[in-house]
Amino acid sequence: MKANLEQQQNPRPLIVAGLFLGLGQGGFFDGIVFHQILQWHHMFSNIESSKTIIGLEINTLGDGLFHVLDWLFTIIGIICLWRAGNREDVPWSTGILLGSVMMGAGLFNVVEGILDHHIFNLHHVKPGTHQLAWDIGFIAVGVLFILLGWWVIQKFSHLETTSK
Template structure:
C-alpha cells in the first residue's frame, strides 16, 4: 500500500475484519468454554460456580456477554458488507481473514490479561490459575499469526490477473 487511498482501504478492512474477529472470538469463547465445557464463566471468580445461585448468576452474565459480543460481531459484519458493496475495488480475502484472526487474537489477549490477571474475573479452569499462562500464550500466537497473514497478504486488493 503506497497510496493514501490504498492505506485508507487497508485500515477499513482491518477495522471491519478486526471488529468481526473480536466479536467472533468472544462468541466462540462463550459457546465452547462457558456454556459447553463449563470450564469457567464470565464472573466465576466473583460468584461461586458450584452453588446454584452462583451458577444462575454466572450463566445470566455469560448470556448477556454473548448478546453483547454478537452485537460487536454484527457491527463488524455490517462494516464488512458496507466495505464490499461500497467500492469497485476487489478486496483480498486473505487480508480480510488475517484481519479477522487479528481481531479474535486481540479479544483473547484482552480476555487473558484483563479478565484473568487484572480484574481476576475468572480463570481458564475453575479453581486453578495453572492454565492462564497457556491461554495467554495461545492468544498471543493467534494474534501473531493474524499479523503475519496481513503482512504477507496482497494488501487490500486482489490481483486482476
C-alpha cells in the same frame, strides 16, 4: 497508471471489519467452548456463591451479557464489512479479511485474559491445578493469533499489489 491505482488501495476498512468479526467470533468460541461445552468456568466463577442456585443464576446472566457483547462485535463487523464492500478503494481480499479476523480473535484472548483472569479475577480458563499456566497459555494463544494474522495480512497485501 498502475502505481496510481496501487496508491489508492485502502485495506483499512476491511481490516477494521475483520477485527470486529474476530473479536465477536473469539468471544463466541470462548463462551461456547469453555463456558458451555467444557463447563470449565462461567463469567463469574470466582464469586463466593458460584456453587449455589443464585450463583448459577448470576453466572448464567453474566454468560448471557458476555454473549451480547460478542453479538454486538459481530454485528459491528458485518456493518463494517458491508460498508467496506461498497467502496471502490478497498481491496476485496480473503487473505486480508482472514488475517484481520485472526488478529481480532487474538486481541479478544489478550484483552479478556488480562482483564477477566488477572485484573478483575472474575474467572480462570481452567480453575484448579495449573490455572496460571492455562491463563497465560490463553493469552499466549492470543498473541500468536495476532502475530499470525498480521503476517497473513502482510503476505496477502504484498501478493495483491504485485499481482494487479
